Amino acid sequence: MTQRPQPDDRFRTRTLRRWYAVAWVALGLCPPAVSTLHHGGPTRYWSLALLAVIALCYTAVAALPGNPVLRPHAFLGVLVLGFGALALVRGDGAALLIVSLPQFWFLARSPRYAIALSGAAAAATVAGIVRHQSWRVEEFSTGNIVFAVIGYTASVLLGLGVVRIVEQSDERARRLGSELADAQLRLAEAHRLQGATEERERLAREIHDTLAQGFASIVVLAEAARSGLDTDPARSARQLLSIEHTARENLAEARVLVGSAPRSGVALGSVAATLRRTLDRFAEDTGLTVTAELPDVACDQPTRIALLRCTQESLANVRKHAAASAVEVVLSSSADGVELEITDDGRGFVVEDSHGFGLNGMRNRLAELGGALTVTSSLGDGTRVLAVIPTSSEV
Known part of the structure; x- marks a missing residue:
């Protein structure tokens, strides 16, 4: 080159x-x-x-x-x-x-x-x-003759020295140009790999928060419906209906993930109403006591999605791990942002020993919006999950 x-x-x-x-x-x-x-x-x-x-x-x-x-x-x-x-x-x-x-x-x-x-x-x-x-x-x-010969000799030596310096400079410039081109190619490849990694992580988080949670709910409901077919047919019928609704929601989320439906997968509307439907479904499926304080908080669509996903993940953890009898959900807003607090009276756990995908997924999702997740728990004392998201200027 x-x-x-x-x-x-x-x-x-x-x-x-x-x-x-x-x-x-x-x-x-x-x-x-x-x-x-x-x-x-x-x-x-x-x-x-x-x-x-x-x-x-x-x-x-x-x-x-x-x-x-x-x-x-x-x-x-x-x-x-x-x-x-x-x-x-x-x-x-x-x-x-x-x-x-x-x-x-x-x-x-x-x-x-x-x-x-x-x-x-x-x-x-x-x-x-x-x-x-x-x-x-x-x-x-002989004065002019001597000066002419000395001048010519000096010009040859000086000219060759300058040419050598210029050639070395050009060679160094070519080498640096080649190294720069290689570095740019490596940087572009690194950006491509980073983008692919980030996209895989996003898809994994979306699958975990939607499809995986839905399938887990279907499994639990199917087991409960099967065991109650003879003793409580009416309850089994309701559980089958809940399975149908969950399957339809999973189908809708799958269409979102493959790009054949709107990106968010969450209908526009009040975040309080969205969370209320999720909590009602959870209470109906599990039989746990759910109390909620859900004022009509104004927030944008990304914030609504994040709050919904945090609620779904927290409720899924309660269902699978907590052995709780009651869950309390409080939604509030302030000048600094929106807060969602989810508390259960279950068995609790040691937060430092937990490295599950769900908690990390919630932290990463909130971090993308400038928010933070705080989990407080200890053995025998239940769990408190606090999600804080700064208020967006565009709601």
């Missing part, structure tokens, strides 16, 4: 090149142009003409759109010829060559071309200086 330059990187590169262009004109072209004014005759005109050609070619490359490979390399060819010609005319040019060496690394298509073309420019400059000074043996000096 190729790492594309980011917008900030391109902006920094353009800014760097613009500042270099200013420095190149100020320190590379202007000094020889100014010094040329002190020369007379053909030297002045040839020097100014060559400098003007170099400046115009650079302007064409920098300002005019075109082939991104041919134009820069054509300009570098002009630099090679121009430096050689200027050195031949003036007898110097090491300073202009050194200032211009970054051009080859900026514009060449690869480090190999940069080294070759800048070497050609250095060779042309040295050759021009030697040829010019050979005409004036008395003025022969």
Whole structure:
């Protein structure tokens, strides 16, 4: 995967090149142009003409759109010829060559071309200086030649070092990009697995709170109806009717779970009326004494469902485990939320030793609404279940 330059990187590169262009004109072209004014005759005109050609070619490359490979390399060819010609005319040019060496690394298509073309420019400059000074043996000096060679050598070493740093940076960026892509894939997979786990937990809780409780009620009622067929046919008939109602409710809940019925499975209406029907059915099925204080509390549908499920789970636990004779249910509301308290006089249990699915399911259901479940019990003292749900702003 190729790492594309980011917008900030391109902006920094353009800014760097613009500042270099200013420095190149100020320190590379202007000094020889100014010094040329002190020369007379053909030297002045040839020097100014060559400098003007170099400046115009650079302007064409920098300002005019075109082939991104041919134009820069054509300009570098002009630099090679121009430096050689200027050195031949003036007898110097090491300073202009050194200032211009970054051009080859900026514009060449690869480090190999940069080294070759800048070497050609250095060779042309040295050759021009030697040829010019050979005409004036008395003025022969090696200063410009030495500086030209040292500048070229330093530019090669520095350029290769910068290229190496850039390649390492690109490789690191590619590696980090690959690691980031892998991390994103792993994160997406983790989110998918987490979503699947949460959905399984939700379905398990819904099945436990609806279908499982319904089937448990059907089993208990069927056993009671069978045992009373000969002794109390009327009661057995009522129990069979209750079995039919429970089975129909389970069928409706099953349709909700498979998505062929409305999601909630609980009809809209008063939470007090919904709880009253549940308590009446429980009292009829079990024969326990049920007292209830159920004012008409206003709450939204999710809160009604949570309160109903907590009531159903608590009553199921009373039926299966408590061996109680009486159950009391109190529904109340305050400025902070809705409270549901369910108390029985059964055998009780040690709360810390209980790790059943039902209590955890109630806690999780209430936690999704920002509520909390408190269970208080001890052996022989009955059980108190308190569900608290904050009041929603939308009722």
